[in-house]
Amino acid sequence: MARERKKTWEEKVTLVRASYNRSADTPLFARDFYQHLFFLSPKIKKYFENTDFEHQEKALMAGLKYILDFLDNSNTNARAQVLRLSQSHAKDNMNIYPHDYYYWIDALVMTVKKHDTQWYNDLAFYWREVVFYPVSFMISQYFLPAKPEA
Numbered sequence: 001m002a003r004e005r006k007k008t009w010e011e012k013v014t015l016v017r018a019s020y021n022r023s024a025d026t027p028l029f030a031r032d033f034y035q036h037l038f039f040l041s042p043k044i045k046k047y048f049e050n051t052d053f054e055h056q057e058k059a060l061m062a063g064l065k066y067i068l069d070f071l072d073n074s075n076t077n078a079r080a081q082v083l084r085l086s087q088s089h090a091k092d093n094m095n096i097y098p099h100d101y102y103y104w105i106d107a108l109v110m111t112v113k114k115h116d117t118q119w120y121n122d123l124a125f126y127w128r129e130v131v132f133y134p135v136s137f138m139i140s141q142y143f144l145p146a147k148p149e150a
């Protein structure tokens with residue numbers, strides 16, 4: 001039988017942020033994240049053929065922070081950053097297919113599970129539910145036209 005959901009959104013956001021703080025403070029996090037991402041969908045490697053991973057690993061951690069800060073609707077900087085990321089990932093720029101975000105979330109959950117020292121299985125549901133909102137926002141911007149050159 002399905003389980004009753006008792007936690008509020010705010011409680012889940014707090015649990016996810018605490019899980020992030022326990023797990024993301026290691027350079028292994030981003031390295032493992034990309035290993036998991038390529039394991040889950042090898043074709044994604046093609047996007048990263050010319051990528052400097054030292055730089056990209058830092059970019060991922062900054063991006064993840066924006067995603068979590070975006071949940072706080074009054075954080076205008078996070079909103080601007082996620083909008084910028086949506087633009088760089090959209091069809092007219094890097095053309096990251098919306099279906100690829102599914103693996104991004106899966107790789108994220110695999111990675112947190114590995115690095116959160118207080119992991120328990122319900123956290124996987126909380127993480128998925130919480131990142132669903134900002135990731136859906138990014139996906140929704142896929143057809144956003146590229147900004148005209150200034």
Ligand code: HEM
Pocket residue numbers: 044047048050051052056059060062063064067084085088089094096100101104134135138
């Ligand atoms: C919510 C999900 C995601 C976040 C937060 C994120 C974050 C970032 C950030 C911060 C950058 C650095 C460049 C920039 O600031 O525009 C970046 C670049 C990039 N991302 Fe994402 N990303 C996400 C999803 C994805 C997915 C699903 C893919 C592909 C499957 C992807 C592929 C790339 C590629 C190819 C680059 C450029 C790498 C390079 O500079 O060579 N991203 N991403």
